[in-house]
Amino acid sequence: MHDLVSAKQVFREVLESLQSDAARAVKSITVSIGRFSSIRPEHFSHSFEHIAQDSLLEGAELIFTERDPSAKCRRCGASFIIQAYEAICPRCNTDDIEIILTSEIAVEHIEYERLSEGGG
Numbered sequence: 852m853h854d855l856v857s858a859k860q861v862f863r864e865v866l867e868s869l870q871s872d873a874a875r876a877v878k879s880i881t882v883s884i885g886r887f888s889s890i891r892p893e894h895f896s897h898s899f900e901h902i903a904q905d906s907l908l909e910g911a912e913l914i915f916t917e918r919d920p921s922a923k924c925r926r927c928g929a930s931f932i933i934q935a936y937e938a939i940c941p942r943c944n945t946d947d948i949e950i951i952l953t954s955e956i957a958v959e960h961i962e963y964e965r966l967s968e969g970g971g
Contacts, residue, residue: 853889853890854890854891854894854895854897854898855898857890857895857898857955857956858895858898858899858901858902859898859902860956861880861882861899861956861958862899862902862903862906862908864958865877865880865908865958865961866906866907866908868958868961869907869961869963872963872965873965873966873967874907874963874964874965874966875907875963875964875965875966876907876910876911876963876964877907877908877911877961877962877963878911878912878962878963878964879911879912879913879914879960879961879962880908880911880912880913880914880958880960880961880962881914881915881916881958881959881960881961882895882913882914882915882916882956882957882958882959883915883916883917883918883956883957883959884915884916884917884918884955884956885917885918885919885920885955885956886917886918886919886920887920887933887936888955888956889955890955890956892913892915895913895915895956896913899913907963916959918957919932919933919934920932920933920950920951921933921950921951922938922940922948922949922950922951923948923949923951924940924942924943924945924947924948924949925945925947925948925949926940926943926945926947927940927942927943927945929941929942929943930951933950938950
C-alpha cells in the first residue's frame with residue numbers, strides 16, 4: 852500500500868512539473884529512494900504502471916537510484932551521511948543527531964519528448 856501512495860505522489864509530481872512544457876511523451880523518470888526506505892522498486896513499478904495507464908507517462912522507464920540519508924550532530928554541529936540504522940556522529944561519537952534528509956522518495960530527472968519533437 853505504501854508503494855501505491857508513493858507511486859501516486861511521483862505521478863502527480865511529474866505531471867505538475869510538465870504542465871508548462873508541451874510534453875508529448877515521457878521516456879524515463881529517475882527516482883531516488885532513501886537507503887533505509889520501505890519502498891521496494893518492483894512494487895513501486897507495478898503500482899506506477901497501473902496509475903500511468905492512458906497518460907503521457909504510460910510506458911516511461913523508471914530508473915531507481917539509492918540515496919543515503921544525512922544528519923547533523925546537535926552537540927558538535929558536524930554534518931554527515933548516515934551509514935547504518937544506528938546513527939552516531941563520527942566527530943564526537945554521540946547519537947544526539949538531527950536527520951536532515953527525510954524524504955523516502957524524490958523525482959531526480961524526467962526525460963521527455965516535446966510536442967514539436969519526434970514527428971508530432
